[in-house]
Amino acid sequence: MTSHPPIQVTGLRRRYGGFEAVAGISFEVAEGELFALLGTNGAGKTTTLETLEGFQPAHGGTVRVLGRDPYRERRAVRPELGIMLQEAGFFADLTVAETIDHWSGFTPRPRPRDEALDLAGLHEQAGVRTRQLSGGQKRRLDLALALLGRPRVLFLDEPTTGMDPEARRATWRTVRDVVAGGTTVVLTTHYLEEAEQLADRLAIMHRGRIEVSGTVAEVVAGHGDRIAFRMPDRLQVADLPALHGVTPAITVDARRAVAAYGIAPGGLQPALDELLAWAADQEVVLDGLQARSASLEDVFLHTAEGMAA
Numbered sequence: 001m002t003s004h005p006p007i008q009v010t011g012l013r014r015r016y017g018g019f020e021a022v023a024g025i026s027f028e029v030a031e032g033e034l035f036a037l038l039g040t041n042g043a044g045k046t047t048t049l050e051t052l053e054g055f056q057p058a059h060g061g062t063v064r065v066l067g068r069d070p071y072r073e074r075r076a077v078r079p080e081l082g083i084m085l086q087e088a089g090f091f092a093d094l095t096v097a098e099t100i101d102h103w104s105g106f107t108p109r110p111r112p113r114d115e116a117l118d119l120a121g122l123h124e125q126a127g128v129r130t131r132q133l134s135g136g137q138k139r140r141l142d143l144a145l146a147l148l149g150r151p152r153v154l155f156l157d158e159p160t161t162g163m164d165p166e167a168r169r170a171t172w173r174t175v176r177d178v179v180a181g182g183t184t185v186v187l188t189t190h191y192l193e194e195a196e197q198l199a200d201r202l203a204i205m206h207r208g209r210i211e212v213s214g215t216v217a218e219v220v221a222g223h224g225d226r227i228a229f230r231m232p233d234r235l236q237v238a239d240l241p242a243l244h245g246v247t248p249a250i251t252v253d254a255r256r257a258v259a260a261y262g263i264a265p266g267g268l269q270p271a272l273d274e275l276l277a278w279a280a281d282q283e284v285v286l287d288g289l290q291a292r293s294a295s296l297e298d299v300f301l302h303t304a305e306g307m308a309a
């Protein structure tokens, strides 16, 4: 047991030449917790992960994994880590079973082959060469290899990219089991549902900085509610009412214009009353009417758009 959190990042900075890819971020991950790093393309998620994995040194701030510097003390830290990179590098001519055996050769206390095949969901493909696996099956095998040594800390870089929905759900179950067993996980993903399903806490990065962090509930709290409907054919934007003083924003969804109102916390019901009264009065049908609380996607888009300027 360590007396400090297994992952501690304080003021981390990382440059590529003159470009600062990670610009001073801080977070901690507790034992048995899953922390998700979300963000726009190029936000710095993989760079952060690679620094935690000990592949790259920090250029500023400190990074500690299990109380050690993962770059300088890589030999001591590495046996405790499971790493799933964005791209797997298998030997194309080895079968799935041979690949597991090969990795077992240099993994301390490896899981038995059958257990690894279970984790990968690839029992039937044990004799198939890795080059013949589908993209999703390669990701599952890669996850099983990352878990082969029962790591205390697991890093997953976009683990379900390319998976069909069933494989994705199977992967989520595996990850949940691993977390329930006490493993600490840092995961990057572009699937917001994945973060909603798995993350105890998350951070949204943009241009090298953490813009928002907390539990999903904390992150969406304070972002208010949303009322939306398809723009009625015979109306112009100027014809739409203001609700509680808020005018609609127009977006395009499936080639139809959508009117959306961002409603302050607590204002959803009165704003909806106002809208329905207006629609009845105008004899307008509000196609696709939705009224809901902010989602992680709303916060994500707001973060990405709000910071883009």
Ligand SMILES: Nc1ncnc2c1ncn2[C@@H]1O[C@H](COP(=O)(O)OP(=O)(O)OP(=O)(O)O)[C@@H](O)[C@H]1O
Pocket: 016, 021, 039, 040, 041, 042, 043, 044, 045, 046, 047, 048
């Ligand atoms: N080896 C490198 N040399 C130069 N620039 C790099 C290098 N690796 C990453 N970068 C740049 O650093 C920034 C952060 O990249 P990073 O891969 O960490 O982002 P990311 O959040 O993981 O993105 P994505 O979601 O697209 O995978 C990007 O602008 C990228 O082009």
